[in-house]
Amino acid sequence: MKKMIVKGKQTLSGEVTVGGAKNSTVALIPAAILADTVVRFDSVPDILDVHNLMIILKSMNVSSHFGHGELMIDPTEIKKAPLPGKAIRSLRASYYFMGALLGRFGEAIVDFPGGDNIGPRPIDQHIKGFEALGAKVVEEKDKVYIKTGPEGLKGARIFFDLVSVGATVNVLLAAVKAKGTTIIENAAKEPEIVDLATFLNNMGARIRGAGTDVIRIEGVDELRATNTHTIIPDRIEAGTYLAFAAANGNGVLVKNVITEHLDPFIAKLQEMGVRLEIHEDSIYVPGGDLLVPVTVKTAPFPGFATDLQQPLTPLLLKAQGSSRIIDTLYPERVKHIPEMRKMGAKISSKDGIITVKRSKDLLGTTVEASEIRAGVSLLGLALMAEGTTVITKADNILRGYDRIVDKLKGLSVKVEIITDNRE
Numbered sequence: 001m002k003k004m005i006v007k008g009k010q011t012l013s014g015e016v017t018v019g020g021a022k023n024s025t026v027a028l029i030p031a032a033i034l035a036d037t038v039v040r041f042d043s044v045p046d047i048l049d050v051h052n053l054m055i056i057l058k059s060m061n062v063s064s065h066f067g068h069g070e071l072m073i074d075p076t077e078i079k080k081a082p083l084p085g086k087a088i089r090s091l092r093a094s095y096y097f098m099g100a101l102l103g104r105f106g107e108a109i110v111d112f113p114g115g116d117n118i119g120p121r122p123i124d125q126h127i128k129g130f131e132a133l134g135a136k137v138v139e140e141k142d143k144v145y146i147k148t149g150p151e152g153l154k155g156a157r158i159f160f161d162l163v164s165v166g167a168t169v170n171v172l173l174a175a176v177k178a179k180g181t182t183i184i185e186n187a188a189k190e191p192e193i194v195d196l197a198t199f200l201n202n203m204g205a206r207i208r209g210a211g212t213d214v215i216r217i218e219g220v221d222e223l224r225a226t227n228t229h230t231i232i233p234d235r236i237e238a239g240t241y242l243a244f245a246a247a248n249g250n251g252v253l254v255k256n257v258i259t260e261h262l263d264p265f266i267a268k269l270q271e272m273g274v275r276l277e278i279h280e281d282s283i284y285v286p287g288g289d290l291l292v293p294v295t296v297k298t299a300p301f302p303g304f305a306t307d308l309q310q311p312l313t314p315l316l317l318k319a320q321g322s323s324r325i326i327d328t329l330y331p332e333r334v335k336h337i338p339e340m341r342k343m344g345a346k347i348s349s350k351d352g353i354i355t356v357k358r359s360k361d362l363l364g365t366t367v368e369a370s371e372i373r374a375g376v377s378l379l380g381l382a383l384m385a386e387g388t389t390v391i392t393k394a395d396n397i398l399r400g401y402d403r404i405v406d407k408l409k410g411l412s413v414k415v416e417i418i419t420d421n422r423e
């Protein structure tokens with residue numbers, strides 16, 4: 001496991017360019033195995049999830065090459081094979097191999113996925129979708145066995161009981177080559193789903209309505225890539241740097257931003273009193289504003305993203321009063337709280353409401369990044385604190401933050417990553 005060493009009282013200034021979206025990338029890579037040709041992506045973030053997905057591809061005889069933000073995947077010699085359990089369990093999105101393998105071979109055997117420890121993460125809606133398409137699903141000993149009958153998958157109408165990114169993507173992957181028409185109702189509307197549909201449509205898929213709550217998929221026989229797909233910018237990475245810049249910055253320009261994807265987050269920063277200069281594809285944060293407390297309630301897109309509630313927390317600690325966070329998607333997404341308290345932060349959680357009070361005397365110490373956004377929020381706090389903070393399990397941050405040490409360097413901030421071989 002890795003540790004991140006962060007010296008306190010470092011002010012961010014300069015420029016940072018946001019990378020490709022983690023949550024697009026981790027859906028696009030499994031989707032690539034549906035193609036009948038080599039596929040190419042650019043603006044691919046250099047994150048651990050990508051490297052682990054490449055290990056999974058290799059186990060199926062799918063070669064891939066990643067360098068300078070470009071990823072090539074050749075699925076033309078794909079073979080059915082057991083998937084490597086350790087890599088599958090290292091990330092959440094490995095469950096997209098359920099839908100993708102089902103679409104490719106009519107069957108899939110996949111370990112239960114890992115990913116962030118943010119409370120219960122059931123997959124009942126994914127399974128409901130696969131069954132509606134005609135697959136039989138058996139859950140046994142940490143594995144999910146999914147198989148279609150001799151006729152293969154058949155399009156169906158699926159109404160999700162709740163809005164789920166993962167279930168929407170998984171059913172889309174299974175349905176894209178199924179026979180007939182699939183209609184997903186109460187679908188998730190996240191930009192990463194639109195990105196996936198764009199990639200598949202450019203290869204000949206017939207998906208309409210991605211980005212709305214009804215997605216219609218007419219199955220096709222073949223998917224052939226003719227161009228390189230550029231992944232959309234990561235709105236969560238952008239939001240993280242914006243929040244850090246507002247909390248602890250002195251002139252920060254965040255580049256490669258689709259500002260519309262950040263509307264609720266930008267609105268919340270402005271409600272707090274953060275000055276923002278919003279340009280076509282970048283946002284400048286002067287910093288040093290007097291902040292008022294706010295209430296944040298997370299919701300599926302276009303609501304306030306759950307993945308940004310923890311990165312916003314260091315900023316809330318600077319507001320002149322008491323803020324509240326209600327995470328409706330993951331009420332147990334609170335692993336950062338005991339760690340922040342160790343550093344002197346006045347933050348607590350009760351009955352599903354996180355209370356964040358103005359905290360001045362923050363002190364560096366050793367804290368644990370139990371998951372990606374908890375980890376990055378501790379980094380934000382460490383930059384504001386007095387003294388040095390050691391963030392253990394920093395691999396969790398590297399799961400989803402593209403070249404973070406280099407990017408912070410570009411913002412005049414020095415952090416160090418060391419590997420602890422004893423763990």
Ligand SMILES: CC(=O)N[C@H]1[C@@H](OP(=O)(O)OP(=O)(O)OC[C@H]2O[C@@H](n3ccc(=O)[nH]c3=O)[C@H](O)[C@@H]2O)O[C@H](CO)[C@@H](O)[C@@H]1O
Nearest residue numbers: 023093120121122123124125126163164165166167306329
């Ligand atoms: C790889 C990826 O894209 N991860 C994102 C994805 O996770 P993920 O796809 O796992 O999240 P979902 O959108 O599926 O989850 C939303 C809510 O639905 C519940 N649920 C979901 C599926 C299901 O079958 N049954 C069920 O009850 C979950 O417990 C949660 O409360 O969306 C989350 C919510 O925006 C983000 O925090 C994650 O960063």
Ligand SMILES: C=C(OP(=O)(O)O)C(=O)O
Nearest residue numbers: 092093115116307372373
């Ligand atoms: C919860 C997250 O990721 P995952 O779904 O990959 O665990 C996240 O990115 O904040």
